[in-house]
Amino acid sequence: MNGKLYVIGLGPGSDKQITPQALDAIAASTHFYGYKPYVSRLKLRADQVAVASDNREELARAKDALDRAATGTTVAIVSGGDPGVFAMAAAVCEAIEEGVDQWRDVDLEIIPGVTAMLAVAARMGAPLGHDFCAVNLSDNLKPWDVIETRLVAAASAGFVIALYNPISKSRQWQLGRAFDAVSAVLPPETPVIFGRAAGRNDEAMGVQLLCDAKAEDADMATCVIIGSAATRIVERGDKPALVYSPRSVRSHS
Amino acid sequence: MNGKLYVIGLGPGSDKQITPQALDAIAASTHFYGYKPYVSRLKLRADQVAVASDNREELARAKDALDRAATGTTVAIVSGGDPGVFAMAAAVCEAIEEGVDQWRDVDLEIIPGVTAMLAVAARMGAPLGHDFCAVNLSDNLKPWDVIETRLVAAASAGFVIALYNPISKSRQWQLGRAFDAVSAVLPPETPVIFGRAAGRNDEAMGVQLLCDAKAEDADMATCVIIGSAATRIVERGDKPALVYSPRSVRSHS
Numbered sequence: 001m002n003g004k005l006y007v008i009g010l011g012p013g014s015d016k017q018i019t020p021q022a023l024d025a026i027a028a029s030t031h032f033y034g035y036k037p038y039v040s041r042l043k044l045r046a047d048q049v050a051v052a053s054d055n056r057e058e059l060a061r062a063k064d065a066l067d068r069a070a071t072g073t074t075v076a077i078v079s080g081g082d083p084g085v086f087a088m089a090a091a092v093c094e095a096i097e098e099g100v101d102q103w104r105d106v107d108l109e110i111i112p113g114v115t116a117m118l119a120v121a122a123r124m125g126a127p128l129g130h131d132f133c134a135v136n137l138s139d140n141l142k143p144w145d146v147i148e149t150r151l152v153a154a155a156s157a158g159f160v161i162a163l164y165n166p167i168s169k170s171r172q173w174q175l176g177r178a179f180d181a182v183s184a185v186l187p188p189e190t191p192v193i194f195g196r197a198a199g200r201n202d203e204a205m206g207v208q209l210l211c212d213a214k215a216e217d218a219d220m221a222t223c224v225i226i227g228s229a230a231t232r233i234v235e236r237g238d239k240p241a242l243v244y245s246p247r248s249v250r251s252h253s
Numbered sequence: 254m255n256g257k258l259y260v261i262g263l264g265p266g267s268d269k270q271i272t273p274q275a276l277d278a279i280a281a282s283t284h285f286y287g288y289k290p291y292v293s294r295l296k297l298r299a300d301q302v303a304v305a306s307d308n309r310e311e312l313a314r315a316k317d318a319l320d321r322a323a324t325g326t327t328v329a330i331v332s333g334g335d336p337g338v339f340a341m342a343a344a345v346c347e348a349i350e351e352g353v354d355q356w357r358d359v360d361l362e363i364i365p366g367v368t369a370m371l372a373v374a375a376r377m378g379a380p381l382g383h384d385f386c387a388v389n390l391s392d393n394l395k396p397w398d399v400i401e402t403r404l405v406a407a408a409s410a411g412f413v414i415a416l417y418n419p420i421s422k423s424r425q426w427q428l429g430r431a432f433d434a435v436s437a438v439l440p441p442e443t444p445v446i447f448g449r450a451a452g453r454n455d456e457a458m459g460v461q462l463l464c465d466a467k468a469e470d471a472d473m474a475t476c477v478i479i480g481s482a483a484t485r486i487v488e489r490g491d492k493p494a495l496v497y498s499p500r501s502v503r504s505h506s
Contacts, residue, residue, distance in 0.1 A: 090382025129343025
């Protein structure tokens with residue numbers, strides 16, 4: 001009765017961007033845990049049970065799912081994008097480390113997915129075409145000064161920076177502060193991409209210059225990509241401009 | 254006669270990890286450009302033409318594909334993993350920026366995919382569960398000192414580091430030097446993942462400690478993930494150990 005726990009990445013939102021591996025895992029599972037907007041994307045059969053959660057924290061959700069799996073059930077936790085990028089896979093590992101022995105015996109299988117920064121980058125050109133990093137801008141689980149130090153270190157070293165969770169109802173000032181921090185080390189004309197809901201019906205993509213970047217143009221569904229000093233904008237007349245980071249480091253970088 | 258150019262991510266290697274969007278784009282294309290091992294993964298119809306290339310450089314391949322598309326053809330360039338991560342999307346943008354006006358009129362559509370670090374991370378737990386970066390370890394297009402500076406900056410700031418292209422026949426010493434560089438700022442017991450050919454039949458996954466990490470255990474198909482000081486290994490008896498990076502920054506970090 002070891003049970004099975006899938007941790008599944010649903011991709012950025014379009015059914016066309018979910019892998020067959022993820023669909024197979026969904027078909028094999030009977031109980032589904034996850035943040036409500038992700039669980040509601042599933043087309044479940046009558047014999048499958050959704051346990052959507054709004055307010056419960058990720059660790060509690062991971063523990064609930066492990067408890068259920070340990071009874072011999074096949075359980076799925078679903079995340080948007082990739083479950084290993086600021087999502088449920090780390091919470092599950094943390095729960096297993098801290099939890100009862102039976103949870104270590106659960107057959108754990110993590111199914112990767114297309115994470116938001118890749119989907120946004122693909123819509124805009126190739127902003128992640130050179131060395132890049134991903135930073136969770138939420139300061140719920142880490143102090144703000146750590147975030148700011150990382151942003152400045154990454155920008156100074158020439159990394160493109162993808163920001164996840166840039167803003168929320170309770171975190172309004174962080175993105176503006178992030179722009180201020182990297183402005184100290186990046187040129188004012190550095191491209192900043194606001195990639196909202198890539199692949200979904202309400203997708204909205206745009207690029208601004210760092211000196212003019214408006215934090216209020218981001219929302220919870222936005223992945224913000226701050227270019228490096230080498231990132232370029234290529235105008236194409238009536239087609240959307242391309243934003244890309246060259247593969248070569250030139251002498252001025 | 255503007256033509257269409259898809260730049261398609263095939264995912265890490267398993268047919269189960271390629272998106273429906275990528276399959277649709279393949280079905281719609283008539284000419285296929287790419288590095289031979291990727292083109293050979295395609296199951297083409299009799300009316301579809303593969304233009305695999307071994308030795309030609311990426312920029313030349315991008316220009317050939319744009320030339321073909323500009324005649325009014327629907328052309329695909331295929332990459333393993335995601336085309337925007339150290340792959341063909343940036344080369345195509347670069348070719349468009351430098352090239353003839355007709356190339357800007359080509360309808361360009363980039364199809365994201367599951368990139369190697371996500372597939373490797375999923376097999377091992379959640380090593381990318383906190384802030385992380387991706388570094389191309391090839392010094393073909395950038396000086397080695399830039400790479401070393403970036404590695405030390407990223408490790409010092411607490412980023413997990415995913416290394417792409419860690420080693421090749423002509424680049425034998427770089428991975429060992431990378432381990433040496435980060436050893437100056439990371440604890441000796443930092444976990445280092447060697448993730449080879451994730452999702453393929455010849456997959457091989459392992460974890461070593463930084464102080465013992467053997468660069469010769471990597472090959473061209475390996476994605477190496479160097480943990481941060483906070484990355485942990487969770488033993489699970491007869492099941493493979495989990496490697497994860499906690500979501501929280503604790504006071505010692």
